Amino acid sequence: MTPAVKMAEDAGVDFRLHRYQHDPGAESYGLEAAELLDLDPRRVFKTLLAVVDEQPQVAMVPVHLSLDLKALAKAAGGKKAQMADADLAQRVTGYVLGGISPLGQKRRSPLWLDQSALSFDTLYMSAGRRGLEIEMAAVDLLALTAGQCVALAR
Numbered sequence: 105m106t107p108a109v110k111m112a113e114d115a116g117v118d119f120r121l122h123r124y125q126h127d128p129g130a131e132s133y134g135l136e137a138a139e140l141l142d143l144d145p146r147r148v149f150k151t152l153l154a155v156v157d158e159q160p161q162v163a164m165v166p167v168h169l170s171l172d173l174k175a176l177a178k179a180a181g182g183k184k185a186q187m188a189d190a191d192l193a194q195r196v197t198g199y200v201l202g203g204i205s206p207l208g209q210k211r212r213s214p215l216w217l218d219q220s221a222l223s224f225d226t227l228y229m230s231a232g233r234r235g236l237e238i239e240m241a242a243v244d245l246l247a248l249t250a251g252q253c254v255a256l257a258r
Contacts, residue, residue, distance in 0.1 A: 106232030107208025134167025
């Protein structure tokens, strides 16, 4: 069990786990999950770590889109946002790339979820390991993480 799954279980929210065979040669972890689980990529969200004015921020956008760093900086009340390097992302979250979940992170950072998530009953995101996705309602994710919904994708 991953820290993400444990957090969801402890909170008592409704969720489902979905497993797939991860291919180490896959070019995109998120698109691989959407394809292998036969899901609409608009419902599968990637969890990214960015830094806004030296402060780590977690941003989630659909896997087929990109994070708008200017929109993230504005949402976080900062001036400049940049993607965290792999070492920082893994150190702050406690997860490996391709398995970073917004739940159960080693160090809690503010979470920003793209507003498109609210147009679906549930969304899919990493459950803390490559090849494992967790499905839950966006409102439950936001409640568990004290996250906020904003326009982040481009």
